[in-house]
Amino acid sequence: MSNQSVIWLFIVGAATALLVGCSNSHDETEALLRDLDDAIVLRQQYRSEREHKIDSLQRLLVTDSVNSYFETCGKLIESYRSYNLNSQLFYAQERLRTASTAFEQQVALLNYGEVMMRNAMYHEAILYFDSASARPINVVLHPYYFHLRRTLYGLMEDFSVAQPEREKYALLTQQYRDSMMLIHPPGSFLHELVRADGLYAAHLYDSALHVMDHYKQAVGRIGADEQAVFAVTKAHIYRELGDTEREKYYLAVSSLADLHNSIREYISLQELAMLLYCEGDVDRAYRYMQCAIEDAMAGSERVRSIETGITYPVIESAYRKQVHRRQMTLMALLASILVIVLLLIGIALYFNIQRRKLASLNARLVASNGKLRLSNQINTMYIGRYMETVSLLIDRFDAWRKHLKTLAHDGQYDKITSIVNSQRFTQEQLEAFYHDFDEAFLQLFPHFISDVRALLLPGTELHFKEGERLNTDLRVLALIRLGITDSRQIADFLRYSLSTIYNSRTRMRNLYRGDRDDFEAKIATL
Numbered sequence: 001m002s003n004q005s006v007i008w009l010f011i012v013g014a015a016t017a018l019l020v021g022c023s024n025s026h027d028e029t030e031a032l033l034r035d036l037d038d039a040i041v042l043r044q045q046y047r048s049e050r051e052h053k054i055d056s057l058q059r060l061l062v063t064d065s066v067n068s069y070f071e072t073c074g075k076l077i078e079s080y081r082s083y084n085l086n087s088q089l090f091y092a093q094e095r096l097r098t099a100s101t102a103f104e105q106q107v108a109l110l111n112y113g114e115v116m117m118r119n120a121m122y123h124e125a126i127l128y129f130d131s132a133s134a135r136p137i138n139v140v141l142h143p144y145y146f147h148l149r150r151t152l153y154g155l156m157e158d159f160s161v162a163q164p165e166r167e168k169y170a171l172l173t174q175q176y177r178d179s180m181m182l183i184h185p186p187g188s189f190l191h192e193l194v195r196a197d198g199l200y201a202a203h204l205y206d207s208a209l210h211v212m213d214h215y216k217q218a219v220g221r222i223g224a225d226e227q228a229v230f231a232v233t234k235a236h237i238y239r240e241l242g243d244t245e246r247e248k249y250y251l252a253v254s255s256l257a258d259l260h261n262s263i264r265e266y267i268s269l270q271e272l273a274m275l276l277y278c279e280g281d282v283d284r285a286y287r288y289m290q291c292a293i294e295d296a297m298a299g300s301e302r303v304r305s306i307e308t309g310i311t312y313p314v315i316e317s318a319y320r321k322q323v324h325r326r327q328m329t330l331m332a333l334l335a336s337i338l339v340i341v342l343l344l345i346g347i348a349l350y351f352n353i354q355r356r357k358l359a360s361l362n363a364r365l366v367a368s369n370g371k372l373r374l375s376n377q378i379n380t381m382y383i384g385r386y387m388e389t390v391s392l393l394i395d396r397f398d399a400w401r402k403h404l405k406t407l408a409h410d411g412q413y414d415k416i417t418s419i420v421n422s423q424r425f426t427q428e429q430l431e432a433f434y435h436d437f438d439e440a441f442l443q444l445f446p447h448f449i450s451d452v453r454a455l456l457l458p459g460t461e462l463h464f465k466e467g468e469r470l471n472t473d474l475r476v477l478a479l480i481r482l483g484i485t486d487s488r489q490i491a492d493f494l495r496y497s498l499s500t501i502y503n504s505r506t507r508m509r510n511l512y513r514g515d516r517d518d519f520e521a522k523i524a525t526l
Contacts, residue, residue: 029245032252033284039259040291050262054079070098077111082265089115106132106141110148117152125152142183143190150176174198187218189226196233205237228257232268248275255288264295282321430495438469441478451526452477455519456511472496476504480523
């Protein structure tokens with residue numbers, strides 16, 4: 001077998017293995033999502049188990065002594081965490097009210113600050129944490145204290161808009177993350193979780209995954225609470241790595257653990273709903289988001305209520321789609337008729353537009369034909385005039401030649417010199433040229449003079465020499481009417497000086513009753 005065949009077999013095998021792996025991963029995720037669907041249906045059952053435990057603790061408060069009352073309030077705070085923020089706030093207030101020792105006051109202040117933090121009142125939370133740390137925090141409370149500080153500054157970093165504030169809170173988050181790693185021994189759940197979180201914050205995603213996978217292999221099966229936190233962290237890492245399928249899988253793992261623990265603060269479920277919506281699974285996304293909204297409102301989770309409110313368009317979109325599907329059958333006939341009517345209207349409009357275009361084209365064609373006929377008429381007339389003038393000039397020059405020849409034969413050289421130096425012959429020919437030009441032009445445009453007068457200011461007089469049909473100004477305008485607009489060409493044609501042409505054009509523009517810049521364009525249309 002050739003090396004090329006081996007390479008192709010290897011590529012095909014790798015591709016097949018990759019496809020099989022992707023298919024298996026998708027099947028696992030789908031099975032997990034079905035379990036999650038069932039858990040949402042059964043979440044009232046999980047909630048009843050949790051509330052039974054809470055009821056047992058509340059009954060103890062009636063018979064508790066002062067010291068045990070404080071402890072029971074603490075257990076109730078723990079039981080209501082991520083379940084009902086108002087109840088957690090009530091028992092935090094009770095703890096703050098009944099704290100009798102410095103240690104209890106520190107614990108109560110931290111509890112109350114935690115509730116403020118969960119209620120998005122971050123600056124108030126800082127005040128209570130600072131009050132608790134006004135004296136050195138008891139060593140027993142270090143894990144709780146550092147965890148609260150790290151969580152608080154992490155949230156403030158996430159919600160900061162300005163970059164300097166984000167950097168400041170990121171630095172504080174890292175400092176308390178380091179403090180947590182110092183007090184939790186290596187290999188413990190919190191140590192490895194915080195370590196992975198730090199690697200994630202540093203964008204070392206593969207290293208963070210390695211830490212979590214190594215911990216899970218070392219301890220074997222982990223608890224439901226740990227599973228939820230680990231899974232959501234993994235999901236966020238896979239999101240950054242662009243692995244949507246694994247992100248979805250671990251969000252489902254975390255959401256399932258939250259439902260089994262009757263957690264109403266659905267971070268994972270909300271993110272999973274948005275991911276499914278982006279993939280087109282709107283029905284499932286709608287159910288998940290509805291579950292998140294209902295439990296966030298029931299648990300008085302202010303932050304989650306705000307977040308779900310921001311993503312509410314997902315629910316609205318899913319609802320519109322369901323309504324649309326129900327109405328499709330009823331609207332199908334009406335939509336078809338509407339499409340046909342619109343199509344007919346469109347065809348009618350199209351033909352009407354084409355008809356108007358054709359009429360406009362015909363009008364332009366008629367105008368073009370008229371201009372062409374006029375141009376042909378002008379060409380024919382001026383060609384005839386040109387031939388006639390040339391023939392006449394030849395005859396005149398021949399007569400002039402014969403006359404000069406006779407004078408030379410008789411020896412009358414003085415007369416020859418006088419005739420050659422005289423401008424009379426040239427002047428006579430020029431006057432004849434002007435006369436022919438005037439006659440030819442006025443045959444083509446018999447109303448030209450009256451049309452020009454109509455354009456000029458009232459009272460303007462056009463002066464003519466005896467025998468003239470057109471004066472100098474009108475001849476200049478006549479050439480402009482014939483399409484000759486260059487002053488030098490006009491001067492050469494009429495044998496006037498260039499300054500005479502400029503002065504004539506300026507004078508006539510000044511006599512125009514309208515805008516002077518439009519005068520010659522108007523002359524060209526007469």
